[in-house]
Amino acid sequence: xxxxxxxxxxxxxxxxxxxxxxxxxxxxxxxxxxxxxxxxxxxxxxxxxxxxxxxxxxxxxxxxxxxxxxxxxxxxxxxxxxxxxxxxxxxxxxxxxxxxxxxxxxxxxxxxxxxxxxxxxxxxxxxxxxxxxxxxxxxxxxxxxxxxxxxxxxxxxxxxxxxxxxxxxxxxxxxxxxxxxxxxxxxxxxxxxxxxxxxxxxxxxxxxxxxxxxxxxxxxxxxxxxxxxxxxxxxxxxxxxxxxxxxxxxxxxxxxxxxxxxxxxxxxxxxxxxxxxxxxxxxxxxxxxxxxxxxxxxxxxxxxxxxxxxxxxxxxxxxxxxxxxxxxxxxxxxxxxxxxxxxxxxxxxxxxxxxxxxxxxxxxxxxxxxxxxxxxxxxxxxxxxxxxxxxxxxxxxxxxxxxxxxxxxxxxxxxxxxxxxxxxxxxxxxxxxxxxxxxxxxxxxx
Numbered sequence: 001x002x003x004x005x006x007x008x009x010x011x012x013x014x015x016x017x018x019x020x021x022x023x024x025x026x027x028x029x030x031x032x033x034x035x036x037x038x039x040x041x042x043x044x045x046x047x048x049x050x051x052x053x054x055x056x057x058x059x060x061x062x063x064x065x066x067x068x069x070x071x072x073x074x075x076x077x078x079x080x081x082x083x084x085x086x087x088x089x090x091x092x093x094x095x096x097x098x099x100x101x102x103x104x105x106x107x108x109x110x111x112x113x114x115x116x117x118x119x120x121x122x123x124x125x126x127x128x129x130x131x132x133x134x135x136x137x138x139x140x141x142x143x144x145x146x147x148x149x150x151x152x153x154x155x156x157x158x159x160x161x162x163x164x165x166x167x168x169x170x171x172x173x174x175x176x177x178x179x180x181x182x183x184x185x186x187x188x189x190x191x192x193x194x195x196x197x198x199x200x201x202x203x204x205x206x207x208x209x210x211x212x213x214x215x216x217x218x219x220x221x222x223x224x225x226x227x228x229x230x231x232x233x234x235x236x237x238x239x240x241x242x243x244x245x246x247x248x249x250x251x252x253x254x255x256x257x258x259x260x261x262x263x264x265x266x267x268x269x270x271x272x273x274x275x276x277x278x279x280x281x282x283x284x285x286x287x288x289x290x291x292x293x294x295x296x297x298x299x300x301x302x303x304x305x306x307x308x309x310x311x312x313x314x315x316x317x318x319x320x321x322x323x324x325x326x327x328x329x330x331x332x333x334x335x336x337x338x339x340x341x342x343x344x345x346x347x348x349x350x351x352x353x354x355x356x357x358x359x360x361x362x363x364x365x366x367x368x369x370x371x372x373x374x375x376x377x378x379x380x381x382x383x384x385x386x387x388x389x390x391x392x393x394x395x396x397x398x399x400x401x402x403x404x405x406x407x408x409x410x411x412x413x414x415x416x417x418x419x420x421x422x423x424x425x426x427x428x429x430x431x432x433x434x435x436x437x438x439x440x441x442x443x444x445x446x
Contacts, residue, residue: 105289115279127266134259253427
């Protein structure tokens with residue numbers, strides 16, 4: 001009976017342990033942060049995105065201003081006045097006296113012809129709005145890329161810290177074994193001193209790795225507003241073309257370049273608008289009013305008027321000529337900005353592509369190097385136990401394994417960054433993030 005009770009208790013304990021372990025794993029996975037969650041957080045947190053969105057709203061308002069600038073103007077004008085009139089003596093019909101007047105007039109003005117300035121003003125505002133929209137897209141793409149960079153940087157620093165801690169643990173174990181060997185006279189004091197120096201260096205490496213991780217975590221918080229407690233490793237990478245020509249062709253889709261082209265169109269339209277500043281304007285005008293004058297004879301009248309007014313500026317003291325020069329300079333500057341952006345994007349894409357290809361080609365070589373270093377460490381440790389290898393040989397072998405493992409960790413995260421950099425340079429990075437993230441990042445709740 002006791003045996004069955006003990007068996008039952010053991011089975012219950014196993015189930016309890018399994019349940020607790022499952023709950024622990026579940027809570028850990030719930031608290032973990034994925035790259036998508038980090039992107040969502042950064043798009044909500046980034047203040048510069050809100051500034052770009054407000055700039056778009058401002059340009060939208062300016063477009064509405066341009067559309068309504070030359071519209072119908074209707075004014076109601078009222079006037080009360082007092083007048084004292086004195087006339088010289090001997091006038092046949094003297095009008096001397098005090099006069100009080102009041103009038104009310106309805107004025108209507110509508111420009112029927114502006115020499116194309118109204119249309120050009122609207123086109124300038126439209127191009128400026130399109131440029132600001134592309135600027136918002138560029139800012140969003142930059143935020144996504146920065147998030148990926150700090151996300152992978154934290155993962156990299158965390159992995160390096162774990163490797164440093166693992167190496168330190170191995171060094172401390174080697175120190176314990178070396179101390180025993182030294183006590184029985186199997187190694188010299190110089191060998192023991194080498195191990196002590198390696199342990200001290202290992203401790204310094206752990207401290208440095210912890211410091212580097214703290215810096216990366218602070219940068220992550222600055223961009224996302226969240227603490228990187230548990231980050232999920234990035235396993236699914238976006239697909240990109242393996243042909244450099246295709247990548248260079250797609251750099252023309254970068255939002256910053258499209259923004260510069262819209263800005264060029266805007267200043268070209270502005271140049272055309274400035275050249276027409278002194279061109280004529282035809283205005284349809286109409287007046288309807290009533291006037292009453294209280295004097296010694298009194299008078300009252302109603303008046304109506306419809307007419308066409310032609311306005312031709314003749315002289316502005318050189319202001320229009322100066323405006324034209326300024327507009328010409330703006331056009332040349334916009335053209336040069338496009339050329340510089342095209343050259344910069346092309347150069348950066350080629351550099352990033354070369355770096356990515358190098359990392360991808362080194363994957364197998366690094367894996368083979370890790371396998372070889374691991375095997376070498378196993379046999380070196382056995383030979384060290386037999387006395388055919390020195391402590392220095394063992395430490396060197398462990399360091400070689402650590403070096404290739406660290407390089408593999410760095411390469412894995414750098415590959416992620418280079419892929420996202422290429423997507424940004426091709427103008428495809430915004431398409432990777434869902435509409436939900438876009439709405440959260442651009443239109444924050446008030």
